[in-house]
Amino acid sequence: MKRPSLYFTDEHELFRQSVRQFIRSEVVPHTDEWETNRRIPAAVFRRMGELGFLGLPFAEPYGGANADFWFSVVFLEELARCGMGGFTTAVSVHEYMAINHIAKAGSEALKQKYLVPAIAGEKIAALAITEPDAGSDVAAIRTMARREGDVYIVNGAKTFISNGTYGDFVTLAVKTAPAGGPNGVSLIVVDLNSPGVSRTKLNKMGWHSSDTAEIRFDEVRVPVENLIGTEHAGFYYLMESLQLERLVAAVMAVSGADLALDWTLTYLQEREAFGKPIGKFQAIRHKIADVATEIDVARQFVYHTCWLFTQGEVVVKECSMAKLHASEMQKRVIDSCLQFFGGYGYIEEYPICRAYRDARVGTIAGGTSEIMREIIAKIVVDAVAYKPAYS
Numbered sequence: 001m002k003r004p005s006l007y008f009t010d011e012h013e014l015f016r017q018s019v020r021q022f023i024r025s026e027v028v029p030h031t032d033e034w035e036t037n038r039r040i041p042a043a044v045f046r047r048m049g050e051l052g053f054l055g056l057p058f059a060e061p062y063g064g065a066n067a068d069f070w071f072s073v074v075f076l077e078e079l080a081r082c083g084m085g086g087f088t089t090a091v092s093v094h095e096y097m098a099i100n101h102i103a104k105a106g107s108e109a110l111k112q113k114y115l116v117p118a119i120a121g122e123k124i125a126a127l128a129i130t131e132p133d134a135g136s137d138v139a140a141i142r143t144m145a146r147r148e149g150d151v152y153i154v155n156g157a158k159t160f161i162s163n164g165t166y167g168d169f170v171t172l173a174v175k176t177a178p179a180g181g182p183n184g185v186s187l188i189v190v191d192l193n194s195p196g197v198s199r200t201k202l203n204k205m206g207w208h209s210s211d212t213a214e215i216r217f218d219e220v221r222v223p224v225e226n227l228i229g230t231e232h233a234g235f236y237y238l239m240e241s242l243q244l245e246r247l248v249a250a251v252m253a254v255s256g257a258d259l260a261l262d263w264t265l266t267y268l269q270e271r272e273a274f275g276k277p278i279g280k281f282q283a284i285r286h287k288i289a290d291v292a293t294e295i296d297v298a299r300q301f302v303y304h305t306c307w308l309f310t311q312g313e314v315v316v317k318e319c320s321m322a323k324l325h326a327s328e329m330q331k332r333v334i335d336s337c338l339q340f341f342g343g344y345g346y347i348e349e350y351p352i353c354r355a356y357r358d359a360r361v362g363t364i365a366g367g368t369s370e371i372m373r374e375i376i377a378k379i380v381v382d383a384v385a386y387k388p389a390y391s
């Protein structure tokens, strides 16, 4: 029997069924191909655009659905149930990390040029903050955008950029005032086919279907109109959007852990040892009870944080806690689940093997666990207060 929910209506659940159907029929069957090719075909983004999946939070005039945040939660949960961290990353970076800056603070011209085709799935977007010498310390980025008349001239390098190899454009964090520290950062949109942009695909431990690039910018000319919002306000835009980014990561981590538990429950019934299904052994049953408890407890905190987010609250502390807890939990849970597959858990044909590799990066990308603890400690110990950056 369906249980009541504080958060999801029948409409959300109907939407869940349509996303689940899409994932089952148009994503999961291609897992091996996309993981092997280390690439998601552009046609899949177009298909998701047609289905309206890429514009859930955005305004209708740009092709969006203007749907409440719980539709996004449903979408992200179902996305993660494809069991392919790379696909989940490629789509979530595009929709919830790269283009939301344009939607929030971009000019009308930028929205028409980049947001509209991104929502339609005709252009694929990346977000580039991390550099070879600056990851956690965002204010230390060195990629420069020097203004010359109507253009910025961009020089520098970014690394670990999801959708960076095959993407069409990037929301790029640059320094527009070299001495300004956090006050010298701006966000600009750069076409990735511009002269002077070169990209190198990186070979990763997991998230294979997601392409990840190092991108170099050598005297790249970018129109000044491609500035997002106010010059030098980029650091604060990024910090605010990281709340959403971390919440998205937390939602997907819980769902990914839940999927691993489902695979494991099936396997426990199928696999026999000492004349009975291994799911009958108390040692395993108790561990499964721990795993199920961990997932459900994490899910409720993540939902609560989502709810605070929908109320327009500044949820830096809760989003950081959600990302920290859910990504660490996902790693622990998948490790435990893999154990019950015995040797088969170590074999590539079993999805739990891929899930184990994919989960490893959850405590690194989008802000490491150490940085989450730093943020939480600043709020809890030092009583630092964060204010909204977009107005």
Ligand SMILES: Cc1cc2nc3c(=O)[nH]c(=O)nc-3n(C[C@H](O)[C@H](O)[C@H](O)COP(=O)(O)OP(=O)(O)OC[C@H]3O[C@@H](n4cnc5c(N)ncnc54)[C@H](O)[C@@H]3O)c2cc1C
Residues within 6 Å of the ligand: 093, 126, 127, 128, 129, 130, 133, 134, 135, 136, 137, 159, 160, 161, 162, 163, 204, 207, 212, 361, 364, 365, 366, 367, 368, 369, 370, 371, 374
């Ligand atoms: C597969 C993948 C995809 C990614 N996708 C993107 C993307 O699309 N766009 C993008 O911009 N970035 C992306 N990243 C980058 C990711 O966000 C960074 O790797 C992450 O923020 C950490 O930065 P770093 O790798 O430079 O590590 P560093 O900042 O060099 O940190 C190294 C270690 O030191 C620790 N550390 C650093 N500072 C502190 C401190 N103050 N206190 C305690 N410990 C500290 C860190 O936690 C870490 O353990 C991706 C990374 C990966 C692996």
